[in-house]
Amino acid sequence: MIRxxxxxxxxxxxxxxxxxxSFTLQPGxxxxxxxxxxAGKSSLLKLMYLAHRPSRGLVTLFGRDxxxxxxxxxxxxxxxxxxxxxxxxxxxHLSALDNVALPLRMAGTPETDxxxxxxxxxxxxxxxxxxxxxxSTLSGGQKQRVxxxxxxxxxxxxxxxxxxxxxxxxxxxxxxxxxxxxLYKLGTTVVIxxxxxxxxxRFDHPRLNLDSGRLMVLPARGRGHExxxxxxxxxxxxxxxxxxxxxxxxxxxxx
Amino acid sequence: MALRPRRPRSDxxxxxxxxxxxxxxxxxxxxxxxxxxxxxxxLVSDMAQRWxxxxxxxxxxxxxxxxxxxxxxxxxxxxxxxxxxxxxPGIRSATLLSGGEIARLLEPWLGAGAADPLLPMPRLIxxxxxxxxxxxxxxxxxGSAAPGATLDDxxxxxxxxxxxxxxxxxxxxxxxxxxxxxxxxxxxxAVRTGLAIHRPVVELLHLMGxxxxxxxxxxxxxxxxxxxxxxxxGLLLAGGMLYGLHRASQGLRASLLPDLTLVPxxxxxxxxxxxxxxxxxxxxxxxxxxxxxESMP
Ligand SMILES: Nc1ncnc2c1ncn2[C@@H]1O[C@H](COP(=O)(O)OP(=O)(O)O)[C@@H](O)[C@H]1O
Ligand SMILES: [Mg+2]
Numbered sequence: 008m009i010r011x012x013x014x015x016x017x018x019x020x021x022x023x024x025x026x027x028x029s030f031t032l033q034p035g036x037x038x039x040x041x042x043x044x045x046a047g048k049s050s051l052l053k054l055m056y057l058a059h060r061p062s063r064g065l066v067t068l069f070g071r072d073x074x075x076x077x078x079x080x081x082x083x084x085x086x087x088x089x090x091x092x093x094x095x096x097x098x099x100h101l102s103a104l105d106n107v108a109l110p111l112r113m114a115g116t117p118e119t120d121x122x123x124x125x126x127x128x129x130x131x132x133x134x135x136x137x138x139x140x141x142x143s144t145l146s147g148g149q150k151q152r153v154x155x156x157x158x159x160x161x162x163x164x165x166x167x168x169x170x171x172x173x174x175x176x177x178x179x180x181x182x183x184x185x186x187x188x189x190l191y192k193l194g195t196t197v198v199i200x201x202x203x204x205x206x207x208x209r210f211d212h213p214r215l216n217l218d219s220g221r222l223m224v225l226p227a228r229g230r231g232h233e234x235x236x237x238x239x240x241x242x243x244x245x246x247x248x249x250x251x252x253x254x255x256x257x258x259x260x261x262x
Numbered sequence: 263m264a265l266r267p268r269r270p271r272s273d274x275x276x277x278x279x280x281x282x283x284x285x286x287x288x289x290x291x292x293x294x295x296x297x298x299x300x301x302x303x304x305l306v307s308d309m310a311q312r313w314x315x316x317x318x319x320x321x322x323x324x325x326x327x328x329x330x331x332x333x334x335x336x337x338x339x340x341x342x343x344x345x346x347x348x349x350x351p352g353i354r355s356a357t358l359l360s361g362g363e364i365a366r367l368l369e370p371w372l373g374a375g376a377a378d379p380l381l382p383m384p385r386l387i388x389x390x391x392x393x394x395x396x397x398x399x400x401x402x403x404x405g406s407a408a409p410g411a412t413l414d415d416x417x418x419x420x421x422x423x424x425x426x427x428x429x430x431x432x433x434x435x436x437x438x439x440x441x442x443x444x445x446x447x448x449x450x451x452a453v454r455t456g457l458a459i460h461r462p463v464v465e466l467l468h469l470m471g472x473x474x475x476x477x478x479x480x481x482x483x484x485x486x487x488x489x490x491x492x493x494x495x496g497l498l499l500a501g502g503m504l505y506g507l508h509r510a511s512q513g514l515r516a517s518l519l520p521d522l523t524l525v526p527x528x529x530x531x532x533x534x535x536x537x538x539x540x541x542x543x544x545x546x547x548x549x550x551x552x553x554x555x556e557s558m559p
Contacts, residue, residue, distance in 0.1 A: 088473030
């Protein structure tokens with residue numbers, strides 16, 4: 008799914024923000040991306056959602072070497088990636104529904120399907136009464152749910168979230184994470200940047216930890232130190248796999 | 263399912279750009295000017311055509327009184343001229359105008375006293391041709407048969423009229439082309455401004471997988487809507503003005519002025535103005551957006 012080899016990133020002529028990053032994410036895996044503020048979590052995610060090109064090293068996404076991808080190929084690749092931006096990045100002049108509809112409309116989905124799907128997912132995240140509300144009238148948590156609905160409306164193969172629980176209390180944060188879990192169970196590869204240790208502890212997933220520009224992969228706690236390869240195998244066969252952390256409520260809907 | 267009424271929606275908040283209102287009004291002004299220029303060209307063409315068909319195919323022979331000169335009386339000379347004319351190749355008929363008809367023609371210049379029998383009146387012969395007439399040879403024959411006869415073949419008039427009408431048409435075309443160029447520049451400016459203002463949104467759309475064409479469609483929809491609205495307003499104003507001119511020209515009795523009336527197909531040409539402006543705006547917007555985005559990383 009994603010493969011980084013000796014990737015470095017620098018902004019302008021500054022020192023490298025990311026150094027010698029090497030890791031592989033298998034399809035259908037779930038990772039937390041952790042690290043102190045300023046460690047480079049957002050920068051790493053931007054490399055993954057093709058907002059930046061690395062200063063050096065090799066990035067392979069969906070089996071394609073990103074150095075060989077042209078401008079014309081980018082939209083097609085980006086449509087397979089759902090992103091929850093750190094600041095939501097909702098368009099203020101568009102209603103919640105129109106914000107969520109953006110990826111569908113870009114993909115040329117028929118308008119009646121667009122409205123149907125977007126209303127449905129907004130209801131699903133508990134915003135059924137706010138379909139036509141402008142972001143400025145929504146609370147932080149509500150905006151976040153719109154952003155998340157938008158990131159998943161297109162059933163992306165890869166979901167990247169930059170501190171999606173940053174603005175909400177732990178209760179709502181939990182529910183957001185359950186939504187990501189649902190997608191993960193449906194086969195989406197998920198990477199969530201967060202430094203909310205309490206939330207991370209509730210879910211048993213491996214971590215990518217950034218520290219002064221370098222990346223370390225920490226396996227999921229529940230599996231001890233089996234390493235990534237086995238974690239991956241576990242993920243691939245997870246359809247009828249009862250995972251240790253399956254203690255979440257059966258109803259993971261929002262409201 | 264909550265289906266909303268379909269309304270224009272843009273992923274970019276272009277409608278609130280300061281350039282939006284100004285683009286609409288400029289388009290209105292340009293549509294107004296373009297419609298007037300086109301109407302002017304069409305009216306002049308009509309007018310030239312009417313004069314043309316009125317003058318072409320006709321000749322006028324005038325036999326002037328020559329008091330004191332040793333020549334035959336006017337009427338004899340007129341008879342001689344008629345004989346020459348009727349036998350000349352290319353001439354269908356030649357008719358001597360009566361004194362009353364001549365007086366009527368002269369009335370605008372001489373007043374009601376034109377019919378004064380004491381005034382020495384020239385004789386006029388109205389000639390209708392049905393083929394090419396050798397005006398040079400005819401002049402020679404007339405000169406010897408009827409001294410004092412002058413032949414007016416309207417050629418100079420017609421040539422002047424045609425070049426005048428041509429110049430007006432060319433000027434109108436030039437005005438329309440200039441308006442088109444101004445429209446293109448306005449749209450380029452508005453679109454570039456919009457792209458600069460909304461660059462973060464454009465980048466966000468790109469990150470969500472928008473193609474450059476998707477982004478340009480946002481701009482195209484916007485400028486087309488503005489152009490159609492502005493163009494409609496401009497056309498309405500021009501139409502009102504033309505109608506006013508038409509009414510005013512009908513009130514004038516002098517038949518020297520052409521009646522400023524457009525026929526239905528000419529109104530239809532004017533109706534195309536907002537559409538043409540919108541099409542121009544669409545092509546310009548697409549071209550500008552795609553070219554600008556190409557140079558974005
Ligand atoms: N666009 C940018 N231009 C220059 N420096 C940047 C830019 N974005 C991030 N940085 C720098 O890169 C470092 C990592 O930032 P970031 O990736 O946002 O970290 P995190 O998301 O972990 O807080 C910080 O020192 C930050 O100042
Ligand atoms: Mg960050």
